[in-house]
Amino acid sequence: MGDHPNSRDGEAKTLSPLLPEDVERNAAALLDACCKAGLTLATAESCTGGLIASLLTDVEGASYAFDRAFVTYSEEAKCAMLGVRQEQLAEHGAVxxxxxxxxxxxxxxxxxxxxxxxxxxxxxxAPDGQEDGLVYFACMRRGGSLRRHVSRFGAIGRGPVRIESVRVALQMMRDAVDQL
Structure with missing residues (x-):
């Protein structure tokens, strides 16, 4: 790992050594497309725990296109930081x-x-007989239409579900950036 371009003295400076190449490539391409279009991004993450934001901010120059991240793992955080209503959580569940x-x-x-x-x-x-690896996504461009996606990754493990979720998220954001 010492010869990796993002490492010094054997320590990684970014997530690069841990991520598939296509994920890094897609993150860089997304940020480049944002810069060219003059658009900025935000993420609201629960099960990915900030992984999407971390990946995006690993790309040099990300500050030109990345505004902020909301890591809202708990229901309380979803309410306090994003304005999700308790009634919504009670009726539909956090997932x-x-x-x-x-x-x-x-x-x-x-x-x-x-x-x-x-x-x-x-x-x-998943708790209470819910489906393992069930992930819901929503993406929206200001003034544009809402796009939803659900992935059923199954019981492939926490790490793989998070990586696959990043892949889906990057593609959804890229589609929204490219939206006319």
Whole structure:
């Protein structure tokens, strides 16, 4: 690892050594597309725990296109930081299409970003017989239409679910940036 371009004295400075090349390449391409279009990004993350934001900010020059991240792992954080209502959580549960939508709308409302992405799901074993690896995504461009996606990754493990979620998130944000 000492000869990796992002390492010094044997320690990695970025997530690069841990991520598949396509994920890094797609993150850099997304930020480049944002810069060219004059757009900024925000993320609202639950099950990915800030991994998407961390990946994006690993790219040199990210500050030109990345506004902020909301890491809202708990229900309380979703309410306090994104304006998700307790009634929504009680009715739909934190892992739901409705909460992903509320999170993305909150991310746009509480940021200066042009495009926001929200993700909520079960990275590991799901409670109460819920589906392992179930992840809901919502992405929206300010003034544009809401896009939703659900992935059923299955019981592939926490790390793999998070990496696959990053892949989906990057593609959804890229689609929103490219939206006319």
């Amino acid at each position: 739901s299409e409705q909460i992903a939508e509320a999170m993305v709308r909150g991310a746009l409302h509480y940021s200066g970003a042009d495009v926001a992405l929200a993700v909520t799901g079960y990275a590991g074993a």
